[in-house]
Amino acid sequence: MTGFLVLAMVLVIALGGYGLGKAKARTIAASAGAMRSRPAHHGLLVAVWCGLPSGALALAWLAFDFVPGASGSAALFVVVMSVAVAGLAWSRSRITARSKARVQLETALKILLAGGSAVAILTTIGIVLSMVFESIRFFSMVPLHEFLFGLEWSPQIALRDDQVGSTGLFGAVPVFAGTVLISLIAMAVAAPVGLMSAIWMAEYAPERVRAVVKPLLEILAGIPTVVYGFFAALTVAPWVRDVGSALGLQASSESALAAGAVMGIMILPFISSLSDDVLRAVPRAMYDGSLAMGATRSETIRKVILPAALPGVVGGLLLGVSRAIGETMIVVMAAGLAAKLTANPLEAVTTVTVQIVTLLTGDQEFDSAKTLAAFALGLMLFFVTLVLNIIALRFVRRYSEMYE
Amino acid sequence: MTAADHTVTRDRVTASLKRRHASERRFRRLGLAAVVVALGALSVLFTDIISKGYTAFRQTHIDITVFLDPSILDPAGAADPKELRRSDTQSVIRAAIRARFPDVSGRRDLRELYGLVSQGAQFDLGDRLAADPGLLGKSLAIKVRASDDIDMLIKGHISRDGPENTRRISDAQIAWLDALIDGGGVSSPFNVAFFTAGDSRNPEMAGILGAVVGSLLAMGVTLVVSFPLAVGAAIYLEEFSTDGRWARLVEVNINNLAAVPSIVFGLLGMAVFLNFFGMPRSAPVVGGMVLGLMTLPTIIIAARVSLKAVPPSIREAALGVGASQVQTVFNHVLPLAMPGILTGTIIGMARALGETAPLLMIGMVAFIADIPGGLTDPATALPVQIFLWADAPERAFVERTAAATMVLLGFLVLMNAAAVVLRKRFEVRY
16 A cells, blocks of 8 residues: 555656656746757656656565565655655756757666566566575475485375374376376377368368368467366366266276366367468478379378478477476366376376466465475476477477578 | 380379379368367367356246344334344245245254245345335345255256255255246346356355456556566567667567466466565455566567568658657557557457466465455456366356356457457558
8 A cells, every 4th residue: 555655656746847847948948949858858857857766766665675664664755755856856957958858868768668678587587586496495305306206296294293204205206297198198189180170271171161260270279278177177077987987997087088188179279370380381382393293182291291391390299298288277177186107098197287286275384395396396397398498499490491 | 214114104103093092082081070170179168168157147036025024124223224234134034935835844844945045135135125224114025046956956957856865955845946936936037146246155146246356457457567568678679679689688588488387477476476575465466467477478579570560661751850769669650560569468468367377376266255346455366266166066156167157258259359350440551
């Protein structure tokens, strides 16, 4: 509340500064004649000097809480207001007929814009730092090799200190295995269907059909993941279980197959549109040349176009895998919680994202190995998806350079 | 090569043609099948959600006639609206139900009888009484909400067959309900409460207003955070940046951020906003900031594309008549790029509106019955509400989850339609 009040006051003073600066510039203009800058520029410059330093100070103060408590907010008020008024008085006193208000104003604007672009870098730094620090604390409790190679994952925390197994077990291999299993199922659905539908739409579909089908497929990409999760948990999972039991197979009601298949549907339009771009980038001459040699269309696609487009297609598939690994809501709603080391798609497995969500939702102390483990998993997730994306983009870029 | 060789080759080609054409047809059918599978998945998804959800827009009501006894509702005789809202409307409603079925006696039977009607009925009546204290002492024919199990039975979602102890509804309750239906005392009007109430543990009292308001508050913050920053960054990178290395660094960061899983942004929000800066948990302002950071790359990329599309001749003309670089960009280039930037912004906001995972990390998953009134009030968001209801055990929450999903998809359709219209109407072609 104090924050809003202070910022509102700063805004009011800055508006006042604009008016005062403009008025002074007008009076000078009336006596001195020509000015280097318009009165509005002088006014805006005063407003910038008045609002920016004090506003930045107020935000920093609020964020880092320099002086806590009630006296702190009073001090905040006094300091910020005096900075604002001082900025106003100083910049107003500098208004002369010769001052380059517009140039200075534009410099300030450029600095602000550059600051906007710095936020992207700050966000990355924030992500890396926050996860690295918490992960270091986690690895001081649980050794790195136990996390990476341990086969048991049961991050319960004991109620009493002397309880047996009070530390919990943090071997993440079953969690990684579950993630890989579900991602593989998803890609087994998304890769063939996405690629084949891209080929059909690029090569075979009549123009009018494509004009309808393409936007329809893009709808799939716009559906929120929580909707897919609901669909997976309440429709597909029971269906998989029923079909499984009809075939005499023991299927869990939270099977990896249900979550993976629905995730595949989610990734499908992504693969399809990336493949479409890649196939279109292959020079028409290669296609025509192959047809002229007497190859059928499918032979051309399989033996000429696809090999030529392979790096791009592989890049697109890798981006799809990175999406599957990072997808959260479908697996939270439709996959299991128990970490089991299995390759059976009908059993329940858990994933990295599911574990992050379950470890961090609910109330618990922030220093326990249990919550810190979520950040270690998050770091792994960030690292793996980053590497996949870099490799994929390199593939795609090399490919697009090939035919330029 | 001799003539004989040619004949052999031709024969081989002719002989293989049938096989090759069959393979061509197979390949083609395979492609068509892939498209059919994809479209089939889409239609199954939509059919499933709509068929599960459409019933939630109606709610079963039961007609009763209540006598608004002043000795129970207003013992002090003050007719103070505040007191009337909290008065013992439950007894009055129970008396009315008992009057409808005078034969029922015994504690267990009476409890089952009262169970026909939702607990929400007493609050509705209290509100009505508070709005019009003049009703005291009169008899009033009202429609009260039926409880969720009755509602499900009427809608056919739970069966009345099977042994009594496996059902949530007893034989006696079914008999009373049938009596009510025969007397014309059961109706299914539009479910107003679904759009005007906050969350509740009782499905028939639960609504999406709290979640919608929470989403709108968070979206407001997202827009305020991401739009100026993203447009500023895009303008800087496209128009002003002279330092190639800085631009390259920012570009690499943007591309990587665009591919970072959304849950990682949630971890960032938890570690930085909640733990480091000590911002409140479950607050739309934090949710909006996290979603804003997540949306940033989307808008930056869209804004850069539309700034690039403005032809250099516009810039050269402005610079040529003496405009400064800043004046050129802000008075000439930016207005022309604005439709494209806004389209990208709407698409980014639509993605943020459907995003759930980061909000789980910053605590917007709590059960919150109140409608949030400000940016720092605890709140949920529409997709989180769907997640919470999908987990609820009551059968009646299934249709509400699906209905909330329909509302969310409706919002997304509107936003995307707006983006399409914007693109079609205002896009400048050079």
